[in-house]
Amino acid sequence: MAYPVSITELTLETSPAMAEAYAALTYDYNPLHLDHEFSATTPFGSPIAHxxxxxxLLIEAIDQSMADSEMTPYLDIRFSAPVKVGETIQTGGNRLSPTGNEYEIWVATLSGTRVLSGRLVMMGGEGQLA
Amino acid sequence: MTEIEMWTFDRFSPGLAFGEIAVPMDGARRARWETIFGAVEGDGLPRGMLVAGMMEAYIRAIQPRPNGNVHAAQSLGSLSKELRWGDTVVFSVSCAAKQEKKGRYWVDFKVEGRCVDSVVLDGTIRSIWAA
Incomplete structure (x- = not known):
């Protein structure tokens, strides 16, 4: 298939209710995400999103960008900055070469701070990141 | 009553297995997913639900744990898009590596998800463990 030049931009407005819902989905009730008093004692200062x-959200964007692809995504990312609960985040990504299957990918706040960044390789079969 | 020992950095060792957690991709989980990411058309399971299941297994398999662990990085492969709502994924969780660096406790956890005989997720969670 022809790979798209960029990854679809999807936006998500986080909220305390959404943090609660995600905690219930994943059983991750880490007070960093949910507890104002606890998170105030950490370097984050207030609850941060999971x-x-x-x-x-980024995987949703990748799947929307390549809905017809039979390739499998391999991702290697780091969480580069916290998302304060209440902030809005947006996905993005660019293909690294005109004929390649590798992308720079990220999620950023609307002010431009990248909160997640890394690399995506679309692969067929049993591939691995180098 | 016996008190269960907290999982602290010193107890981890590469290769240590925490067992398997079965996660049914059921209606309750679908409702929670859709609360956050919107309605899903059809019966195909979003790949992100495999990531949510991975986190559920990682959280449930290693208990009790200290408050304040940080998820620092993640690698993901073999993410299947062939699963359907109603399938059950069995995740195995183990310690892949650990390192103390500049006073921080870095731990890599390997998580593999299987549905019947197929690998449907192969991930490594890199955490900064809180204690």
Whole structure:
């Protein structure tokens, strides 16, 4: 298939209710995400969204970008900055070469801070990231 | 009553297995997913539900745990798009590596998800463990 030049931009507005819902979905009730008093004692200062909420928004965007692809995505990412609960995040990504299957991918706040960044390779069969 | 020992950094060792957790991709989980990411058309399971299941297994398999662990990085492969709502994925969780660096406790956890005989997720969670 022809790979798209960029990854679909999807937006998600986080909220305390959404953090609660994601905690219930994943059983991840880490007070960093839910408890104002606890998170105030950490370097974050206030609750931060679950990292994989942003990652899952990105996977949704990748699947929308390549809905007809039979390739399998391989991702290698790091959570580069916290998302304060209440912030809005947006996905993005660019193909690294005109004929390649590799992308720079990210999720950023609307002010441009990248909260997740890394690499995506679309592969067939049993591939692995180098 | 016996108190269960907290999982702290010193107890982890590469190769240590935490067992298997079966996660049914049921209606309750679908409702929670759709609350956040919107309605899903058809019966195909979003790939992200495999990531949510991976996190559920990682959280449930390693208990009790200290508050304040940080998910720092993630690699993901073999993410299947062939699963349907109603399938059950069995995740196995193990410690892949650990390192103390600049006073922080870095731990890599390997999580593999299987549905019947197929690998449907192969991931590594890199955490900064809190204690």
């Amino acid at each position: 990292g994989t909420m942003a990652l899952n």
